[in-house]
Amino acid sequence: xxxxxxxxxxxxxxxxxxxxxxxxxxxxxxxxxxxxxxxxxxxxxxxxxxxxxxxxxxxxxxxxxxxxxxxxxxxxxxxxxxxxxxxxxxxxxxxxxxxxxxxxxxxxxxxxxxxxxxxxxxxxxxxxxxxxxxxxxxxxxxxxxxxxxxxxxxxxxxxxxxxxxxxxxxxxxxxxxxxxxxxxxxxxxxxxxxxxxxxxxxxxxxxxxxxxxxxxxxxxxxxxxxxxxxxxxxxxxxxxxxxxxxxxxxxxxxxxxxxxxxxxxxxxxxxxxxxxxxxxxxxxxxxxxxxxxxxxxxxxxxxxxxxxxxxxxxxxxxxxxxxxxxxxxxxxxxxxxxxxxxxxxxxxxxxxxxxxxxxxxxxxxxxxxxxxxxxxxxxxxxxxxxxxxxxxxxxxxxxxxxxxxxxxxxxxxxxxxxxxxxxxxxxxxxxxxx
Amino acid sequence: xxxxxxxxxxxxxxxxxxxxxxxxxxxxxxxxxxxxxxxxxxxxxxxxxxxxxxxxxxxxxxxxxxxxxxxxxxxxxxxxxxxxxxxxxxxxxxxxxxxxxxxxxxxxxxxxxxxxxxxxxxxxxxxxxxxxxxxxxxxxxxxxxxxxxxxxxxxxxxxxxxxxxxxxxxxxxxxxxxxxxxxxxxxxxxxxxxxxxxxxxxxxxxxxxxxxxxxxxxxxxxxxxxxxxxxxxxxxxxxxxxxxxxxxxxxxxxxxxxxxxxxxxxxxxxxxxxxxxxxxxxxxxxxxxxxxxxx
Numbered sequence: 249x250x251x252x253x254x255x256x257x258x259x260x261x262x263x264x265x266x267x268x269x270x271x272x273x274x275x276x277x278x279x280x281x282x283x284x285x286x287x288x289x290x291x292x293x294x295x296x297x298x299x300x301x302x303x304x305x306x307x308x309x310x311x312x313x314x315x316x317x318x319x320x321x322x323x324x325x326x327x328x329x330x331x332x333x334x335x336x337x338x339x340x341x342x343x344x345x346x347x348x349x350x351x352x353x354x355x356x357x358x359x360x361x362x363x364x365x366x367x368x369x370x371x372x373x374x375x376x377x378x379x380x381x382x383x384x385x386x387x388x389x390x391x392x393x394x395x396x397x398x399x400x401x402x403x404x405x406x407x408x409x410x411x412x413x414x415x416x417x418x419x420x421x422x423x424x425x426x427x428x429x430x431x432x433x434x435x436x437x438x439x440x441x442x443x444x445x446x447x448x449x450x451x452x453x454x455x456x457x458x459x460x461x462x463x464x465x466x467x468x469x470x471x472x473x474x475x476x477x478x479x480x481x482x483x484x485x486x487x488x489x490x491x492x493x494x495x496x497x498x499x500x501x502x503x504x505x506x507x508x509x510x511x512x513x514x515x516x517x518x519x520x521x522x523x524x525x526x527x528x529x530x531x532x533x534x535x536x537x538x539x540x541x542x543x544x545x546x547x548x549x550x551x552x553x554x555x556x557x558x559x560x561x562x563x564x565x566x567x568x569x570x571x572x573x574x575x576x577x578x579x580x581x582x583x584x585x586x587x588x589x590x591x592x593x594x595x596x597x598x599x600x601x602x603x604x605x606x607x608x609x610x611x612x613x614x615x616x617x618x619x620x621x622x623x624x625x626x627x628x629x630x631x632x633x634x635x636x637x638x639x640x641x642x643x644x645x646x647x648x649x650x651x652x653x654x655x656x657x658x659x660x661x662x663x664x665x666x667x668x669x670x671x672x673x674x675x676x677x678x679x680x681x682x
Numbered sequence: 683x684x685x686x687x688x689x690x691x692x693x694x695x696x697x698x699x700x701x702x703x704x705x706x707x708x709x710x711x712x713x714x715x716x717x718x719x720x721x722x723x724x725x726x727x728x729x730x731x732x733x734x735x736x737x738x739x740x741x742x743x744x745x746x747x748x749x750x751x752x753x754x755x756x757x758x759x760x761x762x763x764x765x766x767x768x769x770x771x772x773x774x775x776x777x778x779x780x781x782x783x784x785x786x787x788x789x790x791x792x793x794x795x796x797x798x799x800x801x802x803x804x805x806x807x808x809x810x811x812x813x814x815x816x817x818x819x820x821x822x823x824x825x826x827x828x829x830x831x832x833x834x835x836x837x838x839x840x841x842x843x844x845x846x847x848x849x850x851x852x853x854x855x856x857x858x859x860x861x862x863x864x865x866x867x868x869x870x871x872x873x874x875x876x877x878x879x880x881x882x883x884x885x886x887x888x889x890x891x892x893x894x895x896x897x898x899x900x901x902x903x904x905x906x907x908x909x910x911x912x913x914x915x916x917x918x919x920x921x922x923x924x925x926x927x928x929x930x931x932x933x934x935x936x937x938x939x940x941x942x943x944x945x946x947x948x949x950x951x952x953x954x955x956x957x958x959x960x961x962x963x964x965x966x967x968x969x970x971x972x973x974x975x976x977x
Contacts, residue, residue: 451851457868
């Protein structure tokens with residue numbers, strides 16, 4: 249039935265769109281730039297408001313994508329050229345070399361165990377290290393090792409080759425080259441997601457100066473059982489268990505000075521979720537959320553916040569902290585704030601501060617928008633045809649957008665939009681198919 | 683490196699140690715200082731509560747004199763520095779005001795165009811002379827001395843006008859302290875106000891604010907506090923005895939230095955030439971420690 253559909257981005261939105269289309273009998277090419285699909289959702293510990301284990305509900309979908317006869321996953325790939333129109337897009341995809349033969353690798357992990365080169369683990373948000381040859385995370389799909397050539401001793405200095413010596417499957421292939429693939433597709437779904445705002449420019453919060461001021465995404469790894477501390481809240485500076493934790497809302501969002509003016513839409517909820525997680529780990533913990541307004545509008549969201557307060561004892565203080573300081577001796581942090589309910593200026597000493605940073609657009613959007621001929625808004629998000637009546641269509645017929653590539657949104661909305669774009673893509677395929 | 687030296691009222695009326703140490707040390711680093719004739723008060727931003735135009739006129743008058751000399755201005759006081767910076771900004775943003783100011787300046791043959799730049803002492807030392815330029819001239823390294831940096835608010839704020847250093851995380855004064863071989867580290871109260879701006883309206887709050895910072899500095903084990911602002915210095919040094927009384931802490935004892943004073947000790951100048959005998963906080967211990975190491 250007709251030509252395949254191209255899905256760009258292998259996060260939860262891209263995965264959902266691919267599965268919907270594949271289940272309708274359409275062939276799908278799923279293009280992902282990293283070595284594994286899964287996206288940000290795979291990094292999260294739990295999801296709100298149901299407190300499901302994030303990877304537990306995502307991994308089955310990732311596996312389904314991998315096993316589905318109608319889906320072809322292209323990892324380490326990016327779209328470099330698009331021409332034609334709906335029903336007949338000619339797409340060029342550039343596939344970076346993995347340096348590991350995908351047909352031979354069993355995912356045993358011996359290569360990364362023996363690899364001598366340690367580098368920052370981006371997937372663990374830099375909280376720990378990985379090896380130059382690595383499997384992105386335990387549930388990675390495909391479960392195939394990948395050599396990070398920029399850090400590999402063989403590629404940088406021509407020495408080592410330990411991985412090829414220890415690989416029993418003989419899967420290491422240093423000679424792999426980048427290849428360009430031509431695809432012929434009926435429509436395109438863009439699901440490139442977001443990245444987290446870097447709060448370093450907000451000097452008053454001390455991020456990147458104080459190790460124990462971390463972002464929400466870093467916290468997700470810290471609190472996660474598959475994280476660097478096995479889910480124990482050992483703070484980065486000295487490993488002390490963090491029992492007193494402060495969350496700062498609207499970091500980089502709703503700001504007309506530094507940062508971005510828009511609301512990130514998910515922080516009130518994820519901060520509440522993360523606060524409850526701390527309480528679940530240690531009910532005696534002292535957890536405070538500093539907020540401007542609580543924007544909790546989804547189904548069951550307000551009840552979730554109410555329960556965090558009444559059942560778990562999470563404290564909510566209305567006030568935007570003005571400064572975070574660190575005691576040079578104890579490394580403890582002091583949050584200075586004005587409680588705008590009482591008008592009092594006060595300080596609170598904590599072990600760990602979590603900055604609830606805004607979602608921002610991915611820098612690659614610019615290049616991709618040029619390739620696709622799409623418009624970006626002033627913040628680098630993809631522009632829909634009409635924000636009210638055609639939110640997932642673009643002014644290019646046959647190209648659809650879903651998830652955080654066109655603004656901050658939560659997982660349920662991203663998934664719903666993904667299904668929407670899948671329906672649109674299927675309709676395009678039907679209309680132009682023979 | 684040649685600057686028009688603008689001393690300002692505080693330095694000329696009671697902070698002689700600052701002037702002495704600046705005149706002693708900067709030429710040693712190759713910085714030539716030229717005195718300005720006929721200058722007036724910087725305008726002091728507080729004058730704006732009476733007359734904004736009057737403030738900018740006074741401030742621009744000094745800048746016009748520097749323009750006439752063809753030199754950039756080095757004001758010694760953080761307050762004067764801020765006043766000049768604000769005036770440059772205001773006259774650039776409001777051509778009408780600039781015209782009024784110039785009409786008055788013409789009466790004494792002066793003209794403000796905005797060509798003279800205003801530089802801060804920290805900028806001259808850190809950005810122009812540079813850490814290497816300083817360390818290669820150091821004769822007595824201040825080993826084993828722990829000094830807390832206090833840049834002072836008006837050197838770094840408001841952050842959208844002042845570009846001397848990062849308003850939230852100032853590091854240049856720390857770097858300069860380290861260039862002399864002394865030790866320093868960040869402490870939470872580093873960018874806290876000295877309180878002196880409140881002195882007129884609320885004397886007790888002033889002493890409490892200053893006292894809390896001095897107590898903190900002492901608690902982290904610093905041997906002394908270093909600043910480049912005469913207003914802050916006056917507060918911490920001159921009023922330290924009053925602060926002790928106001929907060930009821932008899933053990934409070936923090937030697938306070940101008941950066942140029944410890945710079946001078948490192949460059950081999952005698953304490954007298956640096957005006958250290960005029961510091962009212964107990965600086966002798968640290969001075970002897972520095973000089974003793976040399977002998």
